[in-house]
Amino acid sequence: MTKPLSKSTSDLPANSPPNALKTSPATGSLSNPLQAWGPLGEYMTDALQRTVLFWDVLRLRSDQYYAQKAKAVPHVLSFDAELVLDGRTFERPVNYLLVRVKPPAGVTINPQQRPFVVVDPRAGHGPGIGGFKADSELGVAMRAGHPCYFVGFTPDPMPGQTIEDIMRAEAVFLEKVIALHPDAEGKPCVIGNCQAGWAVMMLAATRPELFGPIIIPGSPLSYWAGVEGQNPMRYTGGLAGGSWITALTSDLGNGKFNGGYLVENFENQNPANTLWAKNYDLWSKVDSEGPRFLEFEKWWGGHVNLNAEEMQWIVDQLFVGNRLATAEIVTSDGVRIDLRNIRSPILCFCSKGDNITPPQQALGWIVDLYAKDDDIRAGGQTIVYAIHDSIGHLGIFVGGGIARKEHQEFATNIDLIDVLPPGLYEAVMTPKTAGMAGAELVTGDWNVRFEPRTLDDVRAIVQPDPENERRFAAAQRVSEINLGLYRTLFQPFVQATINEQTSEWLHKLNTSELPFVLFSERNPLMQQVAQLAEQIRQQRQPVSVDNPLLQWQGMISDGIITALDSYRDLRDSSMEKIFLSIYSSPLLQALVGLRAGDETPRQRPGVEPERIAFIQQRIAELKARIAEGGLREAGIRSLVYIGMAGPGVDERAFNELRVIRAEHGSITLDEFKQILREQFFSLLLDRDGALAAIPKMLPDDRAARMQMLDAIRRTVNAIGTPSGERAERLAQIEKLFGAVGQSEQDSRMAG
Template structure:
């Protein structure tokens, strides 16, 4: 093609020039609008931090208890969430309490959106409460004092709902997760089901080659830097450093993607971005004692699951004391709290599933495949699926027999069996698991355990040296005024301040943005320069991710080799050939209590009536399936609701289920043989009961294989043919009244 042809009007070169002009106009406008969004972000930040009680809750709230006015004051408060218009709350339903994570950010993330933990719980009809905090800690505030305050908060919620069918369901997000678990081990009588979302409980756990945040303490020489940061803050630890740690885990997002996403979608992304940044930039402070406890006892010491944390009154924190069902929600995509850190505490506390049952514990976990750390409790999609199912089926979970389960979710569609028994848009199943399923996700080797034990010892030595030789000098030099100045100069705060309206240059940006909004000319989607822009962005992300991967691989190599040194371990008193184990044996007191309980249950196998017989039969047949489906439990719940005899409370019903479950574990043949003795001789009543049992079981699908064989055996025990008493002849819930 000749040059003359290329330059003809409408030729390829002319089209390219037009595309370039179009792109340059759009890029220039986007740049100004992006800077104006940064200005709005800075102004929003200044307004937010100026508030006495800043938060990002999207719901109106009523203050119930101000923790600052307690005998032992804390900067926490209990509020009641006021349901929005159109949301009906049943005050007799189990209340939900969301405890916000104090991990450097401000409060409100549990109710950050309409589709949130609070939102889905209220939609399911539950009263909701929120435990949040203020930016500044109270003098003398400690983790233990906060736990005592939160116990008072939960007691207050219980007193406000005396007719509620069950103790409150408490949700602990991220750092609030371990705080809730500590309190639940000390005051188990206060809790209904506990939902732990993205919470690190086994801090040393992980796998090689992924998410090396667990190595940070060892690579920094331990917690002496935490003490130094607190001393430079005049007794306060700046939460912005914790936020900085989060940002360092994903440099491509921190340095590029988050801002580029706003720039590239400047016409539509501003509100969502500013909403999130209001929370992300709401940094809060912690007392030195609080953060030192967190780092020494939890992150570096890993003492929580090992039962080595002791309160001031001598009471030890033992997670095995928790009696409420524990729901653990984690994700493969979480680079802050990977599944191993969320779940391996189970391996530290129990030898096998039988030991979980011996403690009367029910543990349910679910592992998302991709959502990141914040998405676990921020994502609307997660809220509408996992959190909504947990909220709608919380009573199902509360009556599960003791053991270990994985919650799985299947979308409800037109072909779903008994879809009328499915409350939400998903069918939730709790499938029985063993500790080997947890181990299969990856766990530490004995060599890794020795490495982390060595890092813990080095931390203790360095912290002692810092406190003796350096800390006294730092405390003499740093005044509260100097500490405040240093906090204001933190890089994360400066990035907000620099682009706020306090910067006189931003006034020009504001006026230019207002003018551009009237003359906005977005680039066409098929513009080749826009495609080039997108490609360049991907290259930048790839480069930053590669840099992150390289530095993470280097940090892991350094940690493993340094703390894996036999010489260093021997010098620290760690046998380089030992197999360290944090798992504890069952105490003599608990074993004696368990033996007494076993003897009592054995003596009562022949006691009871139709209700005991029905539950025992259902547990015997259902255990062959290895899972519990929400449809079967909903069918059973309706039987319980419509039962004409004396009504059991949820707690009494739960106790009945557990007793019958343990009787089957202790003496299955004896428990089955006793079933006919629990029923009247009337064959019609037995036939009716058998029909109800079968209808509950068939709610989630056909009864086949071993469950069918067991159903037939129950029919034989009752003297009823397996084909009798079907729902085709008699409505199952009418049958239940007769039983």
């Protein structure tokens, strides 16, 4: 059993000097011959001092790296947490852990609210990014009153663990969370960040009963998707000849895949930042930038390993194979992973500024799985997407000011998301204003509305292209051939020459590890750097802001960044041209077995006869029960009917319903969700019949009818006075609710 995780985010190693990273102006004159050189001498003095201080920050980064590496469970959570379950003790052990996150001071948790479970990505970095800052996913959820849990992992995998083992362990984690919150309204909301998103979706497809709403920020699910001229990362596998390079890398690691290689892939997307801007920003502002730099590097440099089998499965099945979105993955016990089996709402949060998981890869699975809008509704699936205009990949789930509004609205409106009728929606957020109708019903600073969308809307974003799929299908088959050749001809030799010692030396020489070695105190020269940096902090002489050389410094830096950006653009365009020229070749496609007449080489999940029979049976049941139900069902049917004429489902209307529910009823959220879905389908299948049945569902008690009608009016008016078709539908419902009263009056007159 491991110790509970404890709070530690930006704390420096214990052996750091007490005033590390803090600088102050010189308190006395410093004899410096460079001062006689005027602005040049002033700038050179400052530049030399900054350089030494820069080296010292790199030394502190190395010390921090090794201090983190020495921990049993290194992480970057900014919250205290306690261990709940340790996957290393399971029958099929995995290096995953479930912890309960303790709320910070001043935050009150409501035990009746559904728990949130944040699952961090094991994509090269260590765990904790979902709780890295106070405004991150965990912080926002706790401020909304939700109990929170976190699923993290240790740096090294357990021997023999597989992706399926991890899925089963995460199922046990969710069962435990559900058991710990028997009175919670709804199943846990699960957030799968980045690469954890596909893992969460796979589990939800096989164990749908464990899930409440699923949020997948920056998660790739359709790996071939993208737009020509953009998204060059998707070409990497094909240009490398496929996944044989993954097998070679794992063999050189003696059966383990170093997560540092995955981090290098991310860094290669922006060479200007990796090779220059990141270090230049630290060097140029070393007096103030050190703590922020160290805080981020604590996570970015905390690399973790994967088993060779795990990484090979990920590359073959997902990155190169792209089998998840077309239900081609089958587990070892014969269960087909079909994302259409997910019964919880799925919320895809992506960004146009994300060069790791662009919107095409985050949303492409929707058009891969479904051909018609009715297919989504018939399957009872609810899909919501939100697209940010500019935020980068890490900002999607790190938190902070940029994505705070999205996380805040998702957390505070998670119950509304859970009861949305089946279909496809976009989350649209508008600022809350004092003059807004029903402003008191808006929980945060933004009002969220879930507007209906169609598959054509998603296709306009994803831009699917059959020719593009033929190219990637050819790359997939080339990958399979090359992997077979490597395993037959070269793998036995590589495995025979690699042992634990050689793999360790190769790891130390890796570009992701070597800088930590060079700037650590293991290098004797760094002790002198630390002492010199301490002296400089006592006699710091920063350059004046109007020094012309300081302005030239910025201009030179901008020029270097421009040059590196130009190199990146040339590299990316060249990669694309090479990939297209190779894999667009009809000869190559024919050689790997792709037939020229095929509209698409990729399997599309069809509608199986048993699924068709189930849907037809369900339709018949709903039609037979259109007139069943009482006042409650009639009221919800009326609200759904009026809402269908509006721009979407608004949080203000839902929050008004919360108030009404608290005043009158004992209906649970699950009961409300079930009734709402049945009434929605009744209107969808036979609108006229469903409306005509409303008077028969109403009681004779006129006061009860009028009370329900008042609740309907309050809910409709929560987003403003209805107009147009919404006003017409409200008037139609008012007549239907008065129909019973009129018949009563007619009966009395006849008597």
